[in-house]
Amino acid sequence: MNIEPTFIGKKIKMLREAKNISVEDMLARTGIDAEFYKLLEEDKEIPALGDLIKIVRVLGVRLGMLMDDYQDEGPVIHKAEDVSGSSVMRSRNGVSRKITYNSLSSRKGNRHMDTFTLDVTPAIGEISLSSHEGEEFLYVLEGEAQISYGKEKYILKVGDSIYFDSIVPHHIGSASDTQSARLLAVIYMPS
Template sequence: MQSPPGGHPPDPRATAPGGPAAGEAPDALPDVAPKLRELRRRRGLTLEAAAHRAGLSPAHLSRLETGRRQPSLPMLLALARIYGTTVAELLGESAPEHDPVVRAGSREPSQADGWTYHQVGSPGRAMQTLRLIVPYGAQGELVRQHPGEEWLYVLDGRVRLGLGDTVHELGPGDSAHYDSLTPHRIAAATRDGAEMLFVHTLLQSPDIFHPHF
């Protein structure tokens, strides 16, 4: 589920390699821009206050709200957290009348900053689940750091996962479960990209669970 997926060193405000240039209108995530503006106003937050909480500049948040920039996964996670919602809602997913089953092909994927997001869970849940297609080089330099936990499972290709000062390379069948307050990077390690399952939750396990990287 770099966070993607606020407060990341280095600053996640920098657009990942392959992202759109300033002022360039994206051709993906058509519902995200108005949704971001609607949720901010619904929470009674000014542009400046929301940007500060998410670790963004007001100008950058304004570009996200007008569709001139596409949010990366860490930006979506940060904004969902301060607006009290989920990445699924930000991506325009609506609840399927409490149906616990998600049928193959029933939802269109979304794209942001080179990553392709397939919603594989129900919106409105504390645990957010995604199937991610990660092209080589996309978002590879973004360092993510945010409350909660993440779990990922590699389906195809190889994934380079940096946790603190340690770098792990994962292949098909490998998985990782870590405290997302640990600064982390996720990137495809193979030229053909990688595919993985990703789960994120804002819930935190007791400290005894957390490995020290």
């Protein structure tokens, strides 16, 4: 699969500079590793969703602001064949894992929820939990997902769902060592 560059890092840098937020302040407020953040702003690394959410909170913008190319104020229809805007995110701790993200709401302006499909490959290595403000709803479309939430682990099969407060450290992954899982995700972040 070919993955187009996301240019998320350049957008983050532009917004950070426009709001006069230093790199040091960003690092202190997000807890993100300095070397990783430098590579992120150069578009040489791709952030995990949890890191992106921490960054947008500091910047005072919606998550969609980094992902969207244009916005509609009216209803937005996302056709099944429209997979433009996909991004790949991976954990920064060296774990070999990919999440293919496809926004289902990227053109909707002034939204309060972000909706995606997530294709999660099996993780190789130790996973790390992340947290951010808000709530998440996940629904398994294909495969089996393993959701680590605090000290608990939940295995979800096709048709299963989970709704949780995302301030609790969590991780979304495939429950299989060999097969990916596909999920529908709805994320709410308070303004």
